[in-house]
Amino acid sequence: MCQLKSDNPSFVLHGVEDVKIENRPIPELENDEVLVEVAKTGICGSDVHYLQHGKIGSFVVKEPMCLGHESSGKVVKLGxxxxxLKVGQRVALEPGMGCRTCDMCKGGLYELCPNMTFAATPPYIYGTLCRYYKLVADMLHPIPDAVSDEDGAMMEPLSVAVHSLSKLAKCKSGDNVVIFGAGPVGLLCMAVAKALGAARIVAVDIQQERLDFAKSYAATDVFLPPKKNDGEDMDVYAERISAEILAALDIPAIGSGALNICIDASGAAVCIATGLHLLRPDGTFVQVGMGAPTIPIPMFAIVTKQLRVLGSFRYGQGDYPLAISLVSRGLVDLKPLVTHRYKFQDAREAFDITKAGKDKDGKPVIKVIIDPPQ
Structure with missing residues (x-):
């Protein structure tokens, strides 16, 4: 065991837009639990959503909850x-634990466990934006020297991309992929598609500056959709945009070079409809972004093209190890995505600029990393 500090400063959400830095007890360990001293923590869109709204769908904050779930750290005590694992080892935290006894857990789909305990997700009130966090040993993934602490914190969103591209879409060399949304998760999906050998990676977003970054990062092509015409039906608009994308980028609708994988990281209904229209017959659509709980979809396109439509939820067995491997081998570079860094005591400002999408100087925000408490 390392020499532990006596306090555990934590960034705690008490209600909508009400956060405080306060001391919480250092977690006590049982059985196979491990105490981690947090090194770096990234801000996720879900953290911001809880700050702004106090809930995400059925996950409602009912008591003070420490925020944060994208973290790396160092093992300081073993149950x-x-x-x-050994004390002093650097790790990436996979911040959820299934019950280990239900059919989903036993079947290797622990991400779908109905009794999942996940950091900063009600009813669990503990998050990783603190000094000390405990987790079971098998949810801590050692990171090699080639992977920095910041990279380690980014393994969480990268594993979301790995799960959707590798495990669900089964992306392989030569595939042609279109990705809607050039935020952090969309960009990571592009990076993973590139690492897996995709021949063409098309980024679609409504902000030109995001598309410019995507093109410099991992996308082979970008497209900025025109606005919807007055009175234009959404599905008519989606069909029109899909046709314009194919024409503008010289992509065939079927056959060699056609788009066979679509990832939606936006959650926007029109993007989902456009993606389904874009796919070639026998294509695969994976929904990653969270949007409205119910939306209209072009079922005719799904049926007549015999599309596979899948939902993607977090990450599961093998996703973290693959994410770490891609970074350690230089196949995915996470460093360009970290645009802002903050001290722990300035965490509120870090959340505010993430929420705004730009800092006070107008610089776009992609990923914000927060240092540990001093």
Whole structure:
């Protein structure tokens, strides 16, 4: 065991737009639990959503909850039955734990466990934006020297991209991928598609500056959709935009070179409809972004093209190890995505600029990383 500090400063959400830095007890360990001293923490859109609204769908904040779930750290104490790790080891935190007994867990789909305990997700009130966080040993992934602490914190959103592209879409060399939304998760999906050998990676977004970054980062092509015409039906608009994308980028609708994978990281209904229209027959659509709970979709396109339409939820077995491998081998570069860094005591400002999408100087925000408490 390392010499522990006596306090555990934590960034705690008490209600809508009401956050405080306060001391919480250092977690006590049982069985295979491990105590981690947090090194770096990234801000996720879900953290911001809880700050702004106090809930996400059925997950409602009912008591003070520490925010944060994208973190790396160092092992400082092992529980009596913890195995496979040693004190001082640097790790990426996979911040959820299934019950280990239900059919989903036993079937290797622990991300779908109905009794999942996930950081900063009600009813669990503990998050990683603190000094010390505890997690079971098998949800801590050692990171090699080639992977920085910031990279380690980014393994969480990168694993979301790995899960959707590698496991669900089964992206492989030569595939042609279109990705809607050039925010952090969309950009990471582009990076993973590139690492897996996709021949063409088309980024679609409504902000030109995001598309410019996507093109410099991992996209082979970008497209800025024109606005919807007055009175134009959404599905008519989606069909029109899909046709314009194919024409503008010289992409065939079927056959060699056609788009066979679509990832939606926006959650916008019109993007989902456009993506379904874009796909070639026998294509695969994966929904990653969270939007309205119910939307209209072009079922005719799904049926007549025999599309596979899948939802993607977090990450599961093998996703973190693959994410770490891609970064350690230089196949995915996470460093360009970190645009802003903040001290722990300035976490509120970090959340504010993430929410705004730009800092006070007008610089776009992609990913914000927060240092640990001093």
């Amino acid at each position: 009596p039955k913890a195995a496979g």
